[in-house]
Amino acid sequence: MECVFCAIVTGRIAAFRVADEPAGVAFLDTRPVFRGHVLVVPRDHLVTLADLPVGALADYFGLVRRLSVAVETGLGAGGTFVAINNRVSQSVPHLHTHVVPRTKGDGLRGFFWPRTRYADDTEARSYADRIRAGLQGM
Template sequence: MTDCVFCSIVAEDSPAYRLYEDEHTLAFLDIEPATRGHTLVIPKTHYETTTDMPESLAGRVFETVHHVAAALETAYGLDGFALVQENGVTAEQDVPHAHVHILPRYGDDALDLGWNGERVDETTQQEVAATVRDELMSGA
């Protein structure tokens, strides 16, 4: 895709601080990092969302996430890390190219992922579980 900033990075038409790449994936530092070492992992082939990718490629992306996150943990002695993967504008996906954020966490960082979950009743949980299991069983 010619107007995709991530495709431009893959093609080396745009600069990036590349950390790791293989035949199918690329990991590079985020241009506006939330924390030191904030990294993006992308498939080299353009897919807008994770569910658009073939399952095997999604697996390869997460293998790269695993590899790079482990390197970040060792290099910076992280207190932890968060993985964020957004699909679609409503989910706040800024770049329409599938990507996973690796967000290193430090004991003194002020990063707030804005999670405000609330408990739901058992009936709702049972309905959601049944609906998703049915979809999984139908071969989705």
């Protein structure tokens, strides 16, 4: 079965495009959190952020940055929420970045699940150490 985002990139599926550049394509989400919610996808079929070649990072995130500003400016939004899901909660297995317009008091809370605290500094340090270890060799 063909990837729906690949079909949008190639034009086989229609979408409300807001940008079409070598670095990627941006279009309105069909199920927006708020009207003006944009998805930015790379042209190539990549599943997660880890699959995006290092050489493509600047151009791809440059497009995401410009879309973030354009959503604020074009919609008069107070700000934006920019997010990527990798595998978990990734509704389409093609890398995509959400650019969601925000306004003060808009009620968005779903992206910020219940907060917790570390039991103590030792536990926090343990998590920091494990993440640092994951960076080794990258």
